[in-house]
Amino acid sequence: MSSSKTAIHFVLNGTKVSAEVGTNQNVIELLNQLNYRGARESCGQGLCGACTVLIDGVAFSGCLEFAAMLDGKEVRTIEGFEKDGVLDPIQEAFIEAGAFQCGFCTPGFILMIGQLLDKNPNPSEDQIRHYLSGNLCRCGAYPEIIKAVYLAIGKRKTSNSLHQ
Ligand code: FES
Ligand code: FES
Structure with a gap:
């Protein structure tokens, strides 16, 4: 064949x-x-x-x-996500929050968080958890990932206000 x-x-x-x-x-x-x-x-x-x-x-x-x-x-x-050597705010937030261990799941989480924050810049914790429910982290970094989402929300707001 x-x-x-x-x-x-x-x-x-x-x-x-x-x-x-x-x-x-x-x-x-x-x-x-x-x-x-x-x-x-x-x-x-x-x-x-x-x-x-x-x-x-x-x-x-x-x-x-x-x-x-x-x-x-x-x-x-x-x-x-990185532009001209500058990380996206969500990537920065993951580093600051220590939201990964092995990093295997991290790209998928970051893509989905980008989608979520584009649709809803101020999600509740329930909405965040629901939106990310299809992404699994075998290292169990979920608390840090939620923290990273809130850090990213703050970074996006700061960046938006600087560009207005
Ligand atoms: S490798 Fe595709 S969903 Fe797990
Ligand atoms: S950081 Fe290892 S699977 Fe998520």
Whole structure:
């Protein structure tokens, strides 16, 4: 049986990318092939959130999506959060709060927190916990992650007021 490849073209963190993808290749395998290793395959079943990527602004589990479906889409990964060497406020907040141990889950959490704060800049703790319920941290850094969300909220407010 011949293994067929498909040419796809998409935008990855603002840069146009072309790739040849296999029929059964998933999004994480393609990102790894392109040396983007922030989103990681862990459970491989859509249960842990470690493989979260944003496709046209919507969060997907990269382990469950075929790479071929990226054709013509805009993809954002954790590598797109830093701008010109400056960390995003959510990344800074994670460092300040010590919101990780092994860091395996961290990119997925940061992407989801970015989505949450874009939609709701002042979420309650219940809303934060609910929104992040699809992201698992095996190291149990949940209290520090919640703390990081509040730190990020403050940093975003400061940054917005400085730019007004
Ligand atoms: S690796 Fe995709 S959800 Fe766990
Ligand atoms: S910091 Fe290790 S899994 Fe979350």
